[in-house]
């Protein structure tokens with residue numbers, strides 16, 4: 001991967017310096033992370049790892065310039081502005097499913113299983129797949145031709161004009177929230193979910209979001225990580241360079257595979273996002289926004305968002321909202337069985 005293509009060294013370094021400064025400034029103004037109030041700043045040590053080129057590039061590109069709307073910088077290339085306009089009522093849940101352009105088989109599996117908008121009775125669900133530009137195809141004409149075909153058939157693709165890479169996930173989430181703000185401003189809740197999961201929309205809607213009750217304004221739930229220590233090992237996928245985040249621990253955050261938040265909170269996250277130092281781990285970033293807003297994620301008990309997989313079993317799975325990871329081939333296989341319902345399962 002050519003990471004600094006198109007960036008002058010100056011631009012890259014400038015970006016890095018600004019990013020670093022921003023981290024320092026915001027850290028300065030924010031005080032301690034921990035509820036106990038104990039200072040948890042990690043002092044810079046001698047062995048501060050030198051940041052990778054990737055970090056520099058990423059910081060140079062992000063955050064979005066403050067004076068422009070993100071959609072001016074990264075336009076929606078595929079869009080469905082009317083998706084949330086429903087004749088009677090308003091959408092209860094907007095599902096934003098994160099896949100990459102090349103993942104058509106995954107999207108098909110989801111469409112026929114948990115992504116089916118009619119799976120949860122009595123509420124309106126709207127499902128869209130969010131993606132950026134393929135980082136793999138240089139001559140993207142054939143892949144975009146396939147996407148167009150797929151979108152004509154299903155009418156559910158949102159494509160934004162940025163490179164869909166691992167390090168751009170924060171941008172992807174923000175663009176999803178931006179879409180909600182612009183085109184789905186009446187939905188009660190928004191779910192950010194990755195494509196590699198098993199989801200139980202019925203349980204999510206009825207037991208977690210409690211469709212029959214008033215929506216809770218500052219609500220966010222999922223699998224919640226607390227007191228996590230940033231990983232400083234460069235080879236790790238969750239590597240966090242010290243110059244991007246220099247505190248000893250992250251504030252609480254909902255893990256990336258799937259979390260659901262109320263629309264008012266999503267709007268607050270979106271608006272504060274420009275003032276929070278950019279980190280590329282999108283779940284951590286949303287956690288930083290929540291911290292800045294003074295909002296704590298609501299635990300979902302008993303544990304219903306599983307992060308470390310589980311063998312399929314109908315009765316167990318009826319008690320979970322989300323199981324990660326879950327292969328799309330298996331999803332297709334188990335879904336008919338899952339839909340038989342839980343009536344034969346023993347009550348706890």
Ligand SMILES: *[C@@H]1O[C@H](CO)[C@@H](O)[C@H](O)[C@H]1NC(C)=O
Pocket residue numbers: 111112113116117118119
């Ligand atoms: C979604 O579910 C409804 C009702 O269960 C069914 O009629 C429809 O065919 C499903 N759609 C897809 C794409 O599977």
Ligand SMILES: *[C@@H]1O[C@H](CO)[C@@H](O)[C@H](O)[C@H]1NC(C)=O
Pocket residue numbers: 054057058061161162163164165166167168
């Ligand atoms: C993020 O997307 C932008 C816009 O397409 C691109 O220039 C940048 O290289 C991407 N960053 C990474 C780290 O992939």
Ligand SMILES: *[C@@H]1O[C@H](CO)[C@@H](O)[C@H](O)[C@H]1NC(C)=O
Pocket residue numbers: 202203318342343344345346347348
């Ligand atoms: C079946 O699931 C519903 C909600 O998903 C729950 O209220 C009910 O108790 C479950 N029944 C059994 C027998 O587990």
